[in-house]
Amino acid sequence: MQFAFTEEQALIREAVREFVAEHGASMRERAAIETERGYDESTWAALVEMGWTALPFADRHGGAGLGNVELAIVQQELGRRLVPSPFFASACLAGRAIENAGTEEQCRAMLPGLGNGKQIGALALTGLHGRAGLDAIGAELRREGDVLWQVWHEIAGRLE
Numbered sequence: 001m002q003f004a005f006t007e008e009q010a011l012i013r014e015a016v017r018e019f020v021a022e023h024g025a026s027m028r029e030r031a032a033i034e035t036e037r038g039y040d041e042s043t044w045a046a047l048v049e050m051g052w053t054a055l056p057f058a059d060r061h062g063g064a065g066l067g068n069v070e071l072a073i074v075q076q077e078l079g080r081r082l083v084p085s086p087f088f089a090s091a092c093l094a095g096r097a098i099e100n101a102g103t104e105e106q107c108r109a110m111l112p113g114l115g116n117g118k119q120i121g122a123l124a125l126t127g128l129h130g131r132a133g134l135d136a137i138g139a140e141l142r143r144e145g146d147v148l149w150q151v152w153h154e155i156a157g158r159l160e
Contacts, residue, residue: 005073012055012070016077019050024081032084039084048117053091057099061111071096086120094121 005013023043032040047053055070057063064070071092078087095114098121099107113119 005069009069009073013073013077015050016052016074017080019046020077020081020083023047024078024083029082029084039086043083044085045117047085047087053087053095053117054115056091056096057111057115058107061099061107062115063111068096086122089123090114090119090121093123097123 023040023046028040028043032038032043051064052074054063055066055074056068057065059065075088075092078085091114095111098110098114102110110119110121114121
């Protein structure tokens with residue numbers, strides 16, 4: 001088992017460190033947070049241009065075909081200087097959810113736009129019937145043979 005970064009991962013880390021050293025000035029970040037979007041659009045465009053938003057997606061979806069370790073490297077370095085951007089919400093949460101749970105058609109429709117920065121994604125979870133709020137979501141344990149399943153469902157209507 002190897003616990004050291006590969007040469008490619010070390011290069012990614014160094015590139016992101018250099019990027020945040022240039023784009024992550026404290027005053028610039030504070031000003032970006034105060035904007036309507038909450039991040040600096042030129043920094044986001046540069047981050048997209050570096051290809052980091054496409055890192056985790058398969059080649060067939062316009063990505064680099066890398067994985068969670070590379071995403072973690074980028075996140076760690078962006079977090080080191082608190083660079084505000086939609087990277088985590090878009091590439092890490094929404095993009096990975098689509099790639100892992102979406103159909104091939106959904107992946108083809110959405111992942112290229114997330115990877116090239118033309119779209120920004122977010123992940124939202126609701127109850128079974130699309131209702132928001134904690135009261136609408138619940139869990140139940142169900143045994144099927146020797147397997148115990150945790151099933152998430154909407155509580156409303158089940159407590160009648």
